[in-house]
Amino acid sequence: MVLGPLDLELAAGERLAVLGDNGAGKTTLLRLLATAARPAAGRLELLGVEATRERERLRARLGYVGHQLGLYPALTALENLEFFARLHGLGRERARPALETVGLGGVAHRRLEQLSRGQQQRLALARSVLHDPELLVLDEPDASLDAEGRDLLGALFEGRSVVMATHDLALARGLCHRALRLRAGREAGDPWGAPRAGGPSVRPREGAGPVPLPNGRAAGARALG
Amino acid sequence: MRFAGVMLAVAAKDLRCELRGKELLPALTQFVVLSLVIAGFAFDLDASSGPRLSPGILWLVLVFAGLLAFGRTFAAERDVGSLEAMLLTPAGAPAIFAGKALGATVLLVACEAVLLPAMAVFLASPISPAVVATVLLATVGMAWLGCLFAALAAQTRARELLLPVLALPLWIPFVVVGSRAVQVAMSGGGFGAWAPAGQPYAVLLDFDILFLVVSSLAARFVLDD
Amino acid sequence: MAEVPPGPTDPEGAENRRLTALAGVAVAAMLVAGWAIFVYAPQDALQGPVQRIFYLHVASAVAAFGCFAVVLLGSLAFLWRGSLVGDRLGRAAAHVGLVFTTVTFLMGVVWAKPIWNWDPTRTWDARLTSTAALWVIYAGYLLVRRLAPPGRTAMRLAAVVGVIGFVDVPVVYFSVEWWRTLHPGPVLTAPGGPAMPAPMVVAYLVTQAAVGLLCGVLVAIHYRVQARRDAALARAVAAQLELASAPEGR
Numbered sequence: 181m182v183l184g185p186l187d188l189e190l191a192a193g194e195r196l197a198v199l200g201d202n203g204a205g206k207t208t209l210l211r212l213l214a215t216a217a218r219p220a221a222g223r224l225e226l227l228g229v230e231a232t233r234e235r236e237r238l239r240a241r242l243g244y245v246g247h248q249l250g251l252y253p254a255l256t257a258l259e260n261l262e263f264f265a266r267l268h269g270l271g272r273e274r275a276r277p278a279l280e281t282v283g284l285g286g287v288a289h290r291r292l293e294q295l296s297r298g299q300q301q302r303l304a305l306a307r308s309v310l311h312d313p314e315l316l317v318l319d320e321p322d323a324s325l326d327a328e329g330r331d332l333l334g335a336l337f338e339g340r341s342v343v344m345a346t347h348d349l350a351l352a353r354g355l356c357h358r359a360l361r362l363r364a365g366r367e368a369g370d371p372w373g374a375p376r377a378g379g380p381s382v383r384p385r386e387g388a389g390p391v392p393l394p395n396g397r398a399a400g401a402r403a404l405g
Numbered sequence: 406m407r408f409a410g411v412m413l414a415v416a417a418k419d420l421r422c423e424l425r426g427k428e429l430l431p432a433l434t435q436f437v438v439l440s441l442v443i444a445g446f447a448f449d450l451d452a453s454s455g456p457r458l459s460p461g462i463l464w465l466v467l468v469f470a471g472l473l474a475f476g477r478t479f480a481a482e483r484d485v486g487s488l489e490a491m492l493l494t495p496a497g498a499p500a501i502f503a504g505k506a507l508g509a510t511v512l513l514v515a516c517e518a519v520l521l522p523a524m525a526v527f528l529a530s531p532i533s534p535a536v537v538a539t540v541l542l543a544t545v546g547m548a549w550l551g552c553l554f555a556a557l558a559a560q561t562r563a564r565e566l567l568l569p570v571l572a573l574p575l576w577i578p579f580v581v582v583g584s585r586a587v588q589v590a591m592s593g594g595g596f597g598a599w600a601p602a603g604q605p606y607a608v609l610l611d612f613d614i615l616f617l618v619v620s621s622l623a624a625r626f627v628l629d630d
Numbered sequence: 631m632a633e634v635p636p637g638p639t640d641p642e643g644a645e646n647r648r649l650t651a652l653a654g655v656a657v658a659a660m661l662v663a664g665w666a667i668f669v670y671a672p673q674d675a676l677q678g679p680v681q682r683i684f685y686l687h688v689a690s691a692v693a694a695f696g697c698f699a700v701v702l703l704g705s706l707a708f709l710w711r712g713s714l715v716g717d718r719l720g721r722a723a724a725h726v727g728l729v730f731t732t733v734t735f736l737m738g739v740v741w742a743k744p745i746w747n748w749d750p751t752r753t754w755d756a757r758l759t760s761t762a763a764l765w766v767i768y769a770g771y772l773l774v775r776r777l778a779p780p781g782r783t784a785m786r787l788a789a790v791v792g793v794i795g796f797v798d799v800p801v802v803y804f805s806v807e808w809w810r811t812l813h814p815g816p817v818l819t820a821p822g823g824p825a826m827p828a829p830m831v832v833a834y835l836v837t838q839a840a841v842g843l844l845c846g847v848l849v850a851i852h853y854r855v856q857a858r859r860d861a862a863l864a865r866a867v868a869a870q871l872e873l874a875s876a877p878e879g880r
Binding site: 561563571578 | 709759763764766767769770773774777778779783786787789790791793794795797798801802804805806808809
């Protein structure tokens with residue numbers, strides 16, 4: 181997958197939805213942002229640091245949930261989190277609270293392979309915020325999430341910058357400040373998706389005014405700004 | 406210290422998964438026992454030819470068991486995408502790699518705990534502490550290099566083909582020297598033979614150090630982009 | 631994109647002509663070397679006509695090692711600096727080096743059989759084993775390059791093999807040499823021996839120069855072909871991007 185030249189800037193605490201059809205380059209972009217892939221050309225700066233150097237230090241401040249879970253089927257939910265806590269240089273005691281945050285406290289001692297897909301996805305989310313990252317990069321987190329999980333997302337995003345790829349427009353509008361639409365590896369002109377004859381590039385939401393987000397800012401105002 | 410912590414955590418995780426999954430160790434043990442039985446018949450071994458052919462048979466079995474073990478350990482990670490998950494932490498590729506190699510070493514040693522007594526019984530091989538020490542020494546070097554190429558091969562389309570092709574030319578010096586060392590040990594050469602340079606044990610140790618250093622340096626490039 | 635018409639300002643055409651000329655020189659040099667080997671050099675008193683294999687055998691071996699040194703440098707350049715030229719050069723040199731290694735190995739076997747009464751089941755010479763190991767290592771390099779996910783991953787993994795492989799060759803040589811001193815076999819004299827009459831030395835040098843030139847030309851051709859392919863691919867990808875993101879009839 182090739183991405184065309186892309187100019188992207190994200191403010192601290194801002195939340196960006198990445199939209200587009202399959203094959204448009206969303207995953208490639210997100211993997212670049214998560215330092216899971218290296219850009220072949222161009223400059224990538226994450227959290228004020230040039231992304232190709234100091235990757236280990238950057239990774240301590242990033243959280244990523246990709247298409248693969250990256251968790252161990254034979255280990256329990258708690259053991260999985262404890263392991264990754266140790267990799268982050270944190271104490272194992274961080275695991276239990278993270279588990280509770282995503283509502284998996286009751287199945288802490290159940291092996292991953294015995295959990296439902298939605299629970300597994302929630303565990304992956306817990307793992308991504310275990311180390312309290314400043315930037316969260318999520319590739320279609322809603323794809324396998326159950327309803328409980330989707331409600332959690334807003335809470336997990338609290339105080340962090342987020343880049344989230346999704347097909348769910350309503351979810352994106354509810355959680356994110358702005359959108360970037362990709363088409364064939366390039367930025368397409370109409371981020372929130374609907375073709376328009378003219379007028380502002382972002383459609384105002386139906387309903388009684390902008391929905392307030394947990395951090396007190398309003399989605400509608402941000403998007404038009 | 407972080408390095409040691411990560412290394413031990415990864416090795417412990419691997420061993421725990423293996424204990425729960427019970428896939429690799431039974432396969433290895435079965436392979437070992439089968440090899441000995443077949444060797445016994447195929448070489449028409451008796452009380453005199455057994456000890457003579459023992460060093461060769463030992464290395465033959467170890468090399469193939471090693472190929473089996475190293476290949477599987479990275480294939481398993483690849484299946485769930487957990488290698489990437491580990492890399493996306495501040496843990497660092499060298500430490501993670503060392504943990505994988507350590508885990509593989511322990512598994513091979515467990516395998517040898519079956520192999521050596523079996524050889525003593527079926528082939529009348531003279532197994533002494535010197536022999537055990539030599540085999541352990543050789544296992545470490547083999548495991549580190551083997552795991553490096555297993556990690557490499559796991560990222561390609563033809564893992565089973567590539568691992569032996571890549572590893573064997575590098576294992577030749579190992580097998581040549583190690584086989585001689587085992588021969589010396591089996592014919593009664595004790596630890597007195599350690600000190601003088603040019604003696605097989607010393608050369609084996611040199612190779613171990615060389616391979617450990619090379620693998621650790623290369624791990625960063627093999628595991629991470 | 632319009633093709634550049636052939637003419638005085640056509641860089642690709644000029645490059646082609648240069649390489650063709652060099653290739654011609656290389657072929658001519660090989661013919662001269664052939665003359666040197668079969669006509670100019672005296673017949674060896676002990677070994678007879680078979681000894682003439684030595685010139686090409688050693689020259690090929692040196693050329694092969696030279697190629698693998700290039701693989702090493704190219705691999706290092708890629709790993710440290712992300713140099714695509716390094717990767718391309720490494721691939722070209724690995725291909726050519728593999729060919730020369732095959733030649734060296736076969737000639738060595740053909741030579742050893744009558745001269746040393748060499749019995750492959752009795753003893754493995756250090757050089758023989760190293761050459762065989764070298765062959766497998768660089769075949770592995772090319773396999774990895776082809777079988778890994780294309781792009782930077784394949785380049786990176788192959789480069790690792792290129793570096794470690796080069797380090798391994800002296801190790802293999804040393805270990806078999808060490809082992810062989812414990813198992814004396816048929817006497818292995820250095821090829822040609824230290825006291826070579828002057829005409830033989832000259833014949834060898836001529837051959838080495840010709841083989842070296844041939845090797846260099848082959849690598850250059852291989853490199854150039856691959857560079858053109860990569861450039862064409864890059865153009866195609868760029869064109870694809872342009873096409874795909876064109877506005878859809880607003």
